[in-house]
Structure formats: C-alpha cells, structure tokens
Amino acid sequence: MPEFEVEVSEEYGHLDQLCAMYWATNADGSFTHTVKALADLFDQPSHKVSKIVAEACFARSTSQRCSECDRGFIYRSRTNWTSSARFTPTRCQACIETERRRQAERRERVNAAMRAEVLERHAVRAHGSTPRAEDLNMPAAFALAALFEDAEEFSRETTVPVVDRTDRFTPTPDYDFKLLDLITDLGIVQVHPSSSLESFVWKDDATLDDAYYPTLASYYLPGTGALSSRVEDYLKSFTQVVSRDKWPDRWVDQLSEFWVDIAVSECKAYLVHMLQRHGLEFTPGQRTEDVFRRALKWYSIGQMYYFIWRAARDSAAYFARERVAAKQAANSAVTRISADVERAYANGWQVSTYRRDSRLPLSTLSHILFSRALKLDDPMAYSPVDLPVRRAGLELAWSNIDSTTFERLIFQLVGETEGYENVEWLMHTNAPDHGRDVSAVRLRRDPLSGHSSQRVAIQCKHWLTRPVRDVDVNSAIVGISHWQNPPFDVLVIATSGRFTSDAVSWIENHNSRGARPSIEVWNDARLEHLLNERPHLIRAYELR
Numbered sequence: 083m084p085e086f087e088v089e090v091s092e093e094y095g096h097l098d099q100l101c102a103m104y105w106a107t108n109a110d111g112s113f114t115h116t117v118k119a120l121a122d123l124f125d126q127p128s129h130k131v132s133k134i135v136a137e138a139c140f141a142r143s144t145s146q147r148c149s150e151c152d153r154g155f156i157y158r159s160r161t162n163w164t165s166s167a168r169f170t171p172t173r174c175q176a177c178i179e180t181e182r183r184r185q186a187e188r189r190e191r192v193n194a195a196m197r198a199e200v201l202e203r204h205a206v207r208a209h210g211s212t213p214r215a216e217d218l219n220m221p222a223a224f225a226l227a228a229l230f231e232d233a234e235e236f237s238r239e240t241t242v243p244v245v246d247r248t249d250r251f252t253p254t255p256d257y258d259f260k261l262l263d264l265i266t267d268l269g270i271v272q273v274h275p276s277s278s279l280e281s282f283v284w285k286d287d288a289t290l291d292d293a294y295y296p297t298l299a300s301y302y303l304p305g306t307g308a309l310s311s312r313v314e315d316y317l318k319s320f321t322q323v324v325s326r327d328k329w330p331d332r333w334v335d336q337l338s339e340f341w342v343d344i345a346v347s348e349c350k351a352y353l354v355h356m357l358q359r360h361g362l363e364f365t366p367g368q369r370t371e372d373v374f375r376r377a378l379k380w381y382s383i384g385q386m387y388y389f390i391w392r393a394a395r396d397s398a399a400y401f402a403r404e405r406v407a408a409k410q411a412a413n414s415a416v417t418r419i420s421a422d423v424e425r426a427y428a429n430g431w432q433v434s435t436y437r438r439d440s441r442l443p444l445s446t447l448s449h450i451l452f453s454r455a456l457k458l459d460d461p462m463a464y465s466p467v468d469l470p471v472r473r474a475g476l477e478l479a480w481s482n483i484d485s486t487t488f489e490r491l492i493f494q495l496v497g498e499t500e501g502y503e504n505v506e507w508l509m510h511t512n513a514p515d516h517g518r519d520v521s522a523v524r525l526r527r528d529p530l531s532g533h534s535s536q537r538v539a540i541q542c543k544h545w546l547t548r549p550v551r552d553v554d555v556n557s558a559i560v561g562i563s564h565w566q567n568p569p570f571d572v573l574v575i576a577t578s579g580r581f582t583s584d585a586v587s588w589i590e591n592h593n594s595r596g597a598r599p600s601i602e603v604w605n606d607a608r609l610e611h612l613l614n615e616r617p618h619l620i621r622a623y624e625l626r
C-alpha cells in the first residue's frame with residue numbers, strides 16, 4: 083500500500099502526474115523519485131518542484147492517522163512529512179478545532195448561567211438613601227470618595243475594581259482591604275452585578291457562594307435615584323465638607339488617627355519599594371506596623387523616608403556581606419528602623435525630611451487628604467503632633483509672643499478666673515530653663531461639705547517646635563517636688579504646643595495610680611478654647 087493518497091486541485095489537473103510521482107513511495111517507505119529527477123523530467127528548476135507540488139495538491143498519509151476521526155494526516159511537502167516524523171500529533175487540525183469550539187460553547191453556557199446567578203443575587207437595588215459625607219466617619223467618607231475617583235477621572239455609575247485602577251486606591255494592599263471592609267460593612271457600597279465572574283467565590287458545582295473578592299469587584303452606591311446621580315450626590319456632599327475648615331466636628335477628632343493610618347501605609351509602601359530596589363522581597367507584618375506607628379508619633383512621613391532609605395541600604399549591604407537569607411535581610415530593615423528612630427529621638431537629633439519617590443505615585447486616598455482636605459504645601463514634612471489641627475477661626479498666632487509673655491498670659495488667665503486665689507509666681511532658682519511657674523490655690527465649693535482647696539502649680543511651656551514628651555512631664559514633677567510645705571496637689575502643664583501620645587499615656591498612667599501631684603494638661607487647643615472666651619486677652623497679647 084502506498085504511503086500517500088494524493089488529491090490534486092481541479093485547476094491544477096495538468097500537474098497530476100508530477101504530483102503523483104512526487105509523492106510515490108517504495109515498499110520501505112522511501113520516496114521513489116528524487117526531486118532532481120522530477121525536475122529534469124518535467125523541465126522545471128529543482129528548487130521550484132516542491133513549491134509547485136505544494137500549490138497543486140496535498141498528500142494524505144495512509145499510516146499516520148487522527149486518533150479521533152481516523153483520517154490520514156495531510157502533508158504539503160516532503161520536508162513537511164520528514165519533520166512531522168519527529169513529532170506526530172495524535173489528532174488532526176479539524177478535530178482539534180471542533181473540540182476547541184465545543185469547549186468554548188460549554189464555557190459560554192456555564193458563564194451565562196453564572197452571570198444569571200450573579201444578576202439574580204446581586205440585582206441592583208433601589209432602596210435606602212445615598213450616604214452623605216458629613217454623616218460618615220472620616221475614613222469611610224474619604225475611602226468612598228477615593229473609590230469613585232481614579233487618575234482624575236470620576237466613575238459615573240460603578241467603581242473601577244481596585245486591582246484595575248490607574249492610581250492606587252490607598253498606598254498598600256492591606257490598607258485597600260481594610261477600607262473596603264469598612265465601607266462594605268457599613269453598607270454604603272454594594273457589589274454591582276457587572277463585576278467580573280472572578281470577583282465572586284464559586285462552589286464546586288458552579289453555584290454562588292456568599293463571599294467575593296473585594297479588590298476585584300465593582301461597587302455602586304445605595305439609594306433610589308439613577309446610579310449616576312447617586313455618585314454625583316455623594317461626591318457633591320463630599321466636596322462641600324472636604325476642606326479642613328468645613329469638617330464636621332467628628333472629623334477634627336478623627337484626623338490624627340486617620341493620619342497615622344495613612345502615614346503607616348505610606349511608610350510600608352516605601353519600605354517594600356526600597357527593599358525591592360535592592361532585590362529583597364518583603365511583606366510588612368504586625369511588627370512593621372507597630373514600629374511605624376510608634377515612630378510616626380515623633381516624625382513626619384518625609385523623616386520616616388530617611389530612616390527607611392538608610393535601613394533598606396544597610397539591609398542590602400548586610401545581605402551581600404553576610405550571605406544571610408533574603409527574608410532575614412529584609413526583616414532586619416525593620417529592626418534597623420526601630421533602633422534608628424529610638425536613638426534619634428532619645429538624642430534629639432535633627433532628622434532630614436526626604437521627598438516623595440516619583441517611582442511610587444501618590445494614592446488617590448492620600449491625594450485627597452493631603453491636597454484637597456489639608457491643603458498641605460509639603461505633606462512629607464507634616465506631622466499632626468507638631469502642627470495640631472484646629473478649627474479654622476480658632477487658631478492663635480502663638481509665634482507672636484515669647485516664652486516670658488506666654489508665662490504672663492497664663493498668670494493673668496489664672497488670676498482672672500473665679501475659683502483661683504493667691505496666684506503667685508513660683509521662682510525656680512535652679513530650673514534649667516529658668517522658667518517661672520505659677521502657683522495658686524484652687525477653691526472648690528461643695529454644697530454639702532463646704533469649701534475645699536487644692537494647691538496647684540502651673541508650669542508654662544511655650545514650645546512651638548517640639549511637643550511635650552513623657553520625659554518632660556517627668557522632670558516637671560521632679561521640679562515641683564522641692565516644694566513640700568505644703569506640697570502641691572495638682573500640676574498643670576500649660577503648653578502652646580501639643581503632647582506626644584507617649585506623654586499622654588504616661589500622664590493617664592500616673593493619674594490612675596493616684597500619684598501626687600495629679601497632672602492636668604492644657605494644650606494649644608484647650609488654651610485656644612479658653613482664650614476665645616476671653617477675647618480681651620487675645621487682643622492684649624496680640625494673639626490674632
């Protein structure tokens with residue numbers, strides 16, 4: 083039996099003899115005629131013979147067959163045939179195509195069924211009211227706005243999935259998840275049925291589970307109007323209050339926590355980025371979170387960048403020098419940052435403020451907070467501890483006065499206030515800053531017990547460039563403990579600045595132990611509040 087059955091196309095009928103001889107085989111399977119012999123016989127150049135035959139006919143093998151339809155495989159040239167001897171397919175092209183088409187149809191049917199289930203389960207609802215920014219907590223309000231905004235474009239009806247955004251939603255994936263969790267738990271966004279099928283969790287029988295992947299899904303806003311007008315309404319309500327002087331009171335209180343959350347996320351993103359540039363993969367965990375959270379009480383994001391930059395460089399050197407595992411080298415960066423920060427803070431070192439890395443673009447959430455809400459010229463240098471947020475209209479020009487004037491102001495404030503008597507200067511001859519504290523007797527009138535009195539010392543700290551730290555509070559206590567006749571019951575620390583969180587918790591701890599004197603805190607915000615009720619003092623001291 084010949085190896086090939088030759089089929090010549092109709093229009094090449096005159097070449098059927100050449101085709102038949104080209105594909106003719108001997109009993110051992112070898113070709114009967116050489117191409118050279120055919121070329122001579124048919125008066126054609128040798129190199130053209132195969133090309134002519136390939137155009138005119140195809141040869142179907144009688145031995146090499148498709149495992150499915152059992153038809154012989156098709157060859158166009160001898161080269162085609164010899165090369166296929168090394169790799170013989172099991173099925174013919176037609177069968178493969180048919181199978182592929184069948185699979186695509188099956189997939190389409192399954193997808194259509196899945197989509198129908200999504201449409202039913204996540205049907206767009208018209209009920210409830212569209213959230214308004216001023217009713218939400220700060221993180222939820224900002225996250226919702228950021229979700230609908232991407233690369234200066236606003237989504238009209240549904241959000242772009244977080245994984246498909248042009249600009250990042252937040253600086254890090256873990257913060258993306260945290261905020262998506264927050265707003266979906268609050269029910270202020272719903273999963274839209276147009277979300278890709280991969281956004282949903284499917285059971286083995288291709289039915290819908292309740293879970294979904296938050297960063298893959300698209301969301302829409304609850305409410306009753308058209309989806310586009312819900313988005314418009316929310317963004318309008320957000321624009322009305324986004325600027326710091328328009329904030330609801332609640333947001334003023336929530337800023338420092340929200341700020342630290344974003345700042346921690348910014349620092350994590352930068353650390354991962356810098357280590358990656360040094361070839362070290364790193365996933366921030368709880369320890370990274372704790373180290374950054376503590377450090378950001380003292381330092382701005384730009385200053386943290388300085389610590390991170392150095393730590394990444396040193397960890398890369400450690401990796402190269404000691405040949406430790408990459409993971410160990412990357413983790414050592416956090417230890418370095420922690421140690422550096424503690425050392426810098428304890429020694430009061432001046433820490434440089436690094437600029438943002440242009441290879442690490444700003445997330446939409448950060449952009450909205452830094453630029454639209456706080457209108458910061460340099461977010462990298464901003465720290466809510468150093469520059470307290472105050473309601474617009476209340477802030478006082480503390481830099482107009484020096485520390486001696488600040489002490490006089492406090493003296494007059496206490497002297498004018500009912501319930502304080504015997505207001506005097508308390509001279510510290512040995513005080514390191516030669517500051518003058520104020521002492522007074524505070525009278526309490528109790529309808530049952532009658533009068534009681536407390537001896538109060540007020541220490542003045544006109545500190546505009548640094549916050550009051552726990553060590554400062556401790557030394558203030560030591561300072562007034564020399565007066566034992568009679569001892570002070572209360573120590574008030576009055577500052578035109580802020581207290582670090584560590585100082586605040588130190589004081590809370592001290593007071594809860596019932597230690598004497600108990601400590602009271604008058605920070606900038608409190609003094610501004612007190613002085614706004616006494617406008618003549620603001621005028622007299624030219625504080626506005």
Ligand SMILES: [Zn+2]
Nearest residue numbers: 148151174177
């Ligand atoms: Zn076949």
